[in-house]
Amino acid sequence: MxxxxxxxxxxxxxxxxxxxxxxxxxxxxxxxxxxxxxxKEKNVQVQMSDQVVSIPLEEYLIGVIAGEMPVSFEKEALKAQAVASRTFVLSRDLKVDNTTNSQVYLDDDEMKKKWGKQYAQNKQKIEEAIQETKGEVMTYQGEYISALFFSSSNGRTVNSEDYFTGEVAYLKSVDSHWDTSIDPHNTRSQTFTKQQLANIFNVVPEQIKITSHTSSGYVDKVTVNQKTYTGREIREKLSLPSSCFQIQFSSKGYTFITHGNGHGVGMSQYGAQAMALEKKSYKEILHHYYQNVEIESIDS
The missing domain is CATH 1.10.287 (Helix Hairpins)
Known part of the structure; x- marks a missing residue:
């Protein structure tokens, strides 16, 4: 390019x-x-607590992959994550924070604490994934894409407009059937008493009902005592892993059974791992989850 x-x-x-x-x-x-x-060398400006830390881009990616994807994943999955994370931060003009609002970043001390005796070999594995994709980014019509990713889906990813505001051509729902079997925590449940829900919604719930779903099977709309909420709003209010859920009522309260983990838009990390186990390359993984994008090098 x-x-x-x-x-x-x-x-x-x-x-x-x-x-x-x-x-x-x-x-x-x-x-x-x-x-x-x-x-020239690019530095990422990372908001960490009360200070902004400047970190060289490729060095920053080590801490991001360490924080965002299990290092036990296949090399091709880690490489897909490297390209997605590099693109993500460049699309935000190299200005991010250190939370899930941007990308989780672990510094060297945090990696040592997380991995212990496996620190050296784990870091080397991530460094190799970054080096083997050095400078590679995804673009759509000449612009860096918003390379969103998440942990696992309900079996399909989500159209961008079904969770966020606005349609994005390359963030369309695709098959990710692997997630339901490869992610050991894909299905979870959480029970709330009526009082707990009353504290959250400021009203004692007499009826909570799912009224519509997206084409991907995620919850679109929910009514709580006739007031309508989006599936995303319910997920965020209740801190649910996913906006794909069913609701069961019992004497204990309301149980939310969720499928998947994350917003569901973009690349499924467990899906990437499953594709890597099927011997798919990182480029095949990226082209599957991000529609009609180009993979280019900013260093060439």
């Missing part, structure tokens, strides 16, 4: 030189300065 830009700039300035608009040396200085802006 960068080579194409460089060639185009040379072509433009060849024309300008012919008509006398630039001297050769001035033109080449300008071209090289523009080219270097594209390829």
């Amino acid at each position: 960068m080579k194409k830009i460089y060639v185009k700039l040379l072509f433009i300035f060849s024309i300008l030189l012919v008509i006398g608009c630039f001297h050769y040396q001035d033109a080449m200085v300008w071209i090289h300065s523009k080219y270097q802006v594209k390829t």
Whole structure:
């Protein structure tokens, strides 16, 4: 991608030189300065508690993959995560925080605490995944994509507009049937008493009813005493793993049975692991979960 830009700039300035608009040396200085802006070392500005820490991009990715994906996953899954995470942070102009609102990041001390004696080999595995995808990003119509990802689905991913605001062409629902069997915690349940729900909704619930679903099988709308909420709102209010759920009522209260973990938009991490186990490459994984995107290198 960068080579194409460089060639185009040379072509433009060849024309300008012919008509006398630039001297050769001035033109080449300008071209090289523009080219270097594209390829120079990039630092990520990470908001951590009460301070902003500047971390080189490829180094930042080590801590992100350590925080976001099990290191036991196959190398191709880790490589898919590396490209997704690199694209994600670049699409946000290298300014993120250290939470699930952006990407979870572990520093070296946190990785040592998490892995103990396995620290060195685990870090090396992640470093290899990053190095083998160095500079690779996903674009759509020439722009970095919003490379959303999550843990596991109910068997299908979610259309962007069914969870977030607005339709995104490359974030469409796709099959991810592997998730329901490969994720050991795909199905969970959580019970709330009427009083607990009353504290959350500011009204004693007499009836909680799912009234519609999305095309992916996630909850679209729920009524609580005739007031309507989205599936996302219910998930966030109750801190449920997923907005794919059923509701069962008993003498103990309301039990929410959930399927999947995360918002469901973009790449399923457990799905990526399953595809890697089927010997799919990281590029095949990415093209499956992100529709009609290009995988390019910002370092070439």
